[in-house]
Amino acid sequence: MRYQRSSELFLTANKYIPGGVNSPVRAFKSVGGTPVFMKSAKGAYLTDEDNNTYIDYINSWGPMILGHSREEVVEAVKKQAEKGFSFGTPTELETEIAKLITEVVPNVDQVRMVSSGTEACMSAIRLARGFTKKEKIIKFEGCYHGHADSFLIKAGSGAATFGSPNSPGVTSGTAKDTLLAKYNSIESVKKLFEENKNEIAGIILEPVAGNMGCIPPQENFLQELRSLCDAHNALLIFDEVMTGFRFTLGGVQQLYNVKADLVTFGKVIGGGMPVGAFAGTNEIMNHLAPNGAVYQAGTLSGNPIAMTAGLTTLQILKNNPTIYTKINSTTETLATEINNILSSKGVEFSINQKCSMISVFFGQEKVIDFDSASRANHQEFNRFFHSMLNQGIYLPPSGYETWFISNEIDETEIEKTLQAIKKSF
């Protein structure tokens, strides 16, 4: 049986780990079947416990932009490991990575490192509240900013996949300070500002959404959010945990020429290690402890091994700008070819793509927000997912997710992928 050992491992895992997984989206609940247990990865390929190999279109949900086990990163981490795992003191590495980030990301002077995207986003809104002395934040339906209480309100992919957009355990007190707007609807944001005069600390969003599938902002949407924040003394927070260092070095601010007040990072910034970060101008960041009164801390924040993986990854990206050209054009080719195949087969679908993120939705409708993403044919996606999996193509196990293209995906992999898609229909 193709997934024999994975099935056995999953049975045992379920005894000791809730649902057998340490993060819900890994459980294949939405697509059905048994999650595949991986044992190693190299370049564009994953190998599972039954020795099946897969072309990887998840790339650890984004971080592995260079592909798996890139030699320079592995070597740097090995060297660092020999010098000690964690000191609980400042290290030069932390300054190096912060300096690099401020050099390439617009409008940021200082960076605070944390250990996950969740921590980055929850700290960023605390800072926004402390800085503006206001309490409410606006988030968008279908945007995910990690699993902190304030964000588990129509939170996109994971939560949407499980049909629990609002998690039990989040107090009504917390929930009332999170206002919900519709992605790509500036009117819905204007209305919230009118109804909550002088109460809104900031807007947080995925400036190109990836957690309800890939949904780019419509013309001027980001610019108009900027103007609204300026008019109401609120901070604009770009959650670039997914898009940061994936689209360009400067991220969505650079790509769309819109200034954010705070930017959060994760995923690529740690090169596969548990890292997050948030960044902003001196004026705002100086409100953070120990300089300011807004408290935020972490025993393992800026961990030397994690910093080494992140720094080496970012340096490779910085020194090789053609990586972005390549992965973007690979993704465009993929979009065009999938379009051709599905059109010729008479399948109803739409494709959203931005840089090296892409989602295929089934159904007639264009997907521009959470509602339209929900109306897509997710059953058809699930069938497609399993057909691809059985042919050795590893797509994200939910129609609410983005596929991520790595630098190791070349013509050979694209050709194999397209052949598999043809067979799937």
Ligand SMILES: *Cc1c(COP(=O)(O)O)cnc(C)c1O
């Ligand atoms: C993944 C993600 C997060 C959460 O990051 P974790 O490291 O999983 O805590 C936050 N925001 C966005 C946009 C993400 O894609």
